Amino acid sequence: MQISNLRRGAWLMVIAASMGIAQDRGSENQLFLKLLPNNFPQINANGFSATFSTQGFVDLTGEYFQAQGTNGRSCATCHMPQNAWSITPDTIRFLFAQTGGTHPIFNSLDADNPGNDLSTVEARWEGYSMLLTRGVFRRGGAPKADREWDVIAVDDPHGFANVNRIVQWRRVMPTINFHLGSATVAWDGGNTKGTDQLAGLTDQATRNVTGAQQGQPAPAQVIADIVNFETTLSTAQLMSFGAGLLSAGGAHGGPQELSQMTKTMGRFDLFDAWMNSRNESRAQIARGQEVFNSTNPANGRSCSGCHSSANNGTSFNDRLFDTQTASAEARTPDLPLYTIRNRATGETRQLTDTGQGNVTGLWSDLGKFKTPTLRALAARAPYFHNGIAMTLEDVVRHYEQHLNFVFTDQQRQDLLAFLRAL
Numbered sequence: 001m002q003i004s005n006l007r008r009g010a011w012l013m014v015i016a017a018s019m020g021i022a023q024d025r026g027s028e029n030q031l032f033l034k035l036l037p038n039n040f041p042q043i044n045a046n047g048f049s050a051t052f053s054t055q056g057f058v059d060l061t062g063e064y065f066q067a068q069g070t071n072g073r074s075c076a077t078c079h080m081p082q083n084a085w086s087i088t089p090d091t092i093r094f095l096f097a098q099t100g101g102t103h104p105i106f107n108s109l110d111a112d113n114p115g116n117d118l119s120t121v122e123a124r125w126e127g128y129s130m131l132l133t134r135g136v137f138r139r140g141g142a143p144k145a146d147r148e149w150d151v152i153a154v155d156d157p158h159g160f161a162n163v164n165r166i167v168q169w170r171r172v173m174p175t176i177n178f179h180l181g182s183a184t185v186a187w188d189g190g191n192t193k194g195t196d197q198l199a200g201l202t203d204q205a206t207r208n209v210t211g212a213q214q215g216q217p218a219p220a221q222v223i224a225d226i227v228n229f230e231t232t233l234s235t236a237q238l239m240s241f242g243a244g245l246l247s248a249g250g251a252h253g254g255p256q257e258l259s260q261m262t263k264t265m266g267r268f269d270l271f272d273a274w275m276n277s278r279n280e281s282r283a284q285i286a287r288g289q290e291v292f293n294s295t296n297p298a299n300g301r302s303c304s305g306c307h308s309s310a311n312n313g314t315s316f317n318d319r320l321f322d323t324q325t326a327s328a329e330a331r332t333p334d335l336p337l338y339t340i341r342n343r344a345t346g347e348t349r350q351l352t353d354t355g356q357g358n359v360t361g362l363w364s365d366l367g368k369f370k371t372p373t374l375r376a377l378a379a380r381a382p383y384f385h386n387g388i389a390m391t392l393e394d395v396v397r398h399y400e401q402h403l404n405f406v407f408t409d410q411q412r413q414d415l416l417a418f419l420r421a422l
């Protein structure tokens with residue numbers, strides 16, 4: 001009797017945690033867990049992801065989980081463990097269904113247009129369409145004062161952006177794997193402090209409290225607690241439905257091995273031991289890893305050439321790149337389109353986001369974005385800064401259509417199996 005009650009309690013905890021309601025302290029009627037054990041499996045379409053913290057377990061009680069400002073948001077409102085510390089549109093729609101769109105994640109700061117009516121459930125469903133469909137948050141503001149270019153025309157389907165007010169739709173970046181990560185912080189490098197990653201993360205947390213959380217500046221020890229916490233997190237796919245445990249049979253997948261790796265430049269070698277595996281799912285993942293590492297004959301490039309921090313995928317040299325994700329050609333109809341003119345040469349280009357160009361002011365940095373970590377991808381679709389790729393297959397097709405990669409059907413399937421196992 002007692003044992004079965006205990007078991008039932010344990011299972012409830014497991015279910016609650018894997019659904020991710022664990023960390024949500026905002027709504028009183030939800031179960032709140034104080035910790036996640038290391039390697040605790042959290043389900044996604046391809047298997048399970050998990051987090052390994054160098055603190056011994058994932059402590060869900062620190063400042064990262066406390067609302068720091070006036071609008072009820074904490075870091076964990078948007079960075080959720082079961083979505084690899086990002087957040088998916090599925091989770092956002094779940095929160096909408098639960099609260100009728102009054103959960104703190106729904107704030108006019110991130111509405112399609114903050115001037116729209118948001119007073120009823122129906123109006124909120126319409127008015128937060130970018131959050132609900134693509135999981136993108138509204139960033140931007142006035143163009144940087146000191147710059148080489150001007151916005152001369154804007155086509156914004158939501159009617160908010162104009163030539164003096166840039167809207168940038170951005171996916172939540174996962175706060176993971178920083179020990180193998182670059183010093184670039186934020187999609188456009190807006191929080192980067194030279195080569196000092198810690199200073200960049202400190203700036204980011206500081207500005208989030210006064211920005212997205214609408215708070216007073218937080219005490220230094222609160223910011224330090226947040227940054228210390230996020231830099232302990234290693235998150236990766238733990239097991240996949242076909243191949244099983246991704247650290248089995250001599251492979252080095254999963255979060256625990258990731259947490260013990262040191263930053264090096266070069267090829268991914270997680271699945272070398274599976275090259276001749278008799279398990280076809282394992283062999284396919286290993287083949288996909290080689291597709292990722294190899295130079296593509298069609299364009300002379302490799303995926304790992306830019307995603308050069310081995311077994312993580314950020315840029316080893318802190319580089320940002322233009323991969324055409326903000327190009328007019330890759331635009332989806334819900335994104336704004338800016339026509340931008342070079343002040344010196346009169347040349348124009350059209351982009352859906354200014355990228356690093358609005359951080360440095362440089363014409364040549366327009367459309368460039370941070371090279372992100374590629375671990376735990378299966379837990380956090382959609383992809384790219386603006387969420388234009390709903391699936392990993394869309395990502396690979398983007399590289400084929402816009403960066404001249406050429407793959408056979410077999411190579412594409414192998415590459416996808418690898419990306420899903422990261």
Ligand code: HEC
Pocket residue numbers: 064073074075076077078079137139170171172173174175184185186187188201204205206208209212213226227230370
């Ligand atoms: C309202 C949602 C929201 C909240 C709340 C939020 N973030 Fe974020 N976070 C985002 C989005 C969106 C991005 C990507 C922004 C961009 O680059 O333009 C991001 C990016 C980041 C990055 C950059 C990661 C990288 O790889 O460069 C870090 C670090 C981060 N957030 C940490 C935090 C911390 C710490 C807090 C709490 C103090 C926090 N976030 C609160 C939405 C949020």
Ligand code: HEC
Pocket residue numbers: 292301302303304305306307320321322323325326369370371372373374377382383384385386395396399405415419
């Ligand atoms: C020229 C450098 C470059 C090359 C080559 C490159 N990438 Fe990327 N990758 C990037 C950058 C930069 C981003 C972020 C772009 C954005 O979000 O706008 C990115 C984003 C991604 C993402 C999305 C991650 C996320 O969190 O949304 C995936 C997946 C990815 N790349 C896989 C690949 C694969 C597979 C290849 C080879 C077919 C490849 N990349 C080749 C630079 C590159």
